[in-house]
Amino acid sequence: MGEETLLQIQALDLESARLSARKDRIDSGEEVRAAGKRAEEVESELGELKLSLDSLATEQRRLEFDVDAMTKKAQEEERRLYDGSVANAKELEAIQHEVSNLKARRTKLEDELLERMERREELETRIAQAERAWEDARAAFEEQGAQSARELHEIQGRLATVSAERERLAAGLDQDLLELYEDLRGQKKGVGAAALVDGVCQGCHERLSAVELDKLKRTEDVKRCEYCRRILVLA
DSSP: OHHHHHHHHHHHHHHHHHHHHHHHHHHHTHHHHHHHHHHHHHHHHHHHHHHHHHHHHHHHHHHHHHHHHHHHHHHHHHHHHHSSSOOOHHHHHHHHHHHHHHHHHHHHHHHHHHHHHHHHHHHHHHHHHHHHHHHHHHHHHHHHHHHHHHHHHHHHHHHHHHHHHHHHHHHTSOHHHHHHHHHHHHHTTTOOEEEEETTEETTTOOBOOHHHHHHHHHOOSOOBOTTTOOEEEEO
């Protein structure tokens, strides 16, 4: 009866250790900080994209102004070429050359403007994606904080229940056996008692010899694993 109760205590101790480790991690704020950092990174990326878009928009306006100015200048020169106000052949040739140059420069500017417009469209798409990602990251950050608070509350409640149940079980256990268990638990990574299932110790997972198994079945003393020395409870 006592050894079976010890297995129940062992299960409660393992659960308590797991819950305490989880509580410590939540208390550290690691997960909330990670979610917050992710939101900050996405927000920073969004800001950089918007700055790039502003710079590109400025370039686009400059190019549009230059194209417009070049168009007007070429139109003015073409009017002079055909309105009869210039009769000198060399001057007419110079005007015609200037018009050709103006149109060539305008074409180059228009190509640059088209390239800026394509880049702007691409940036606007990336910004829309980044805005959605930022909203998701911010929501995840807020949810992580709320979830951590809920989980912490649940863990604290469960730890109190586990502690009360352990105290109840320990009160009815032989104190020498309990002290031996506590000593072993400190030495054996939190596991001081284990079930013996089909001849195998569930603490170290070693199969006991037939001689040892027979000896354990006949002894009235505390049963111990011949390998790890944990307290054994025959299943």
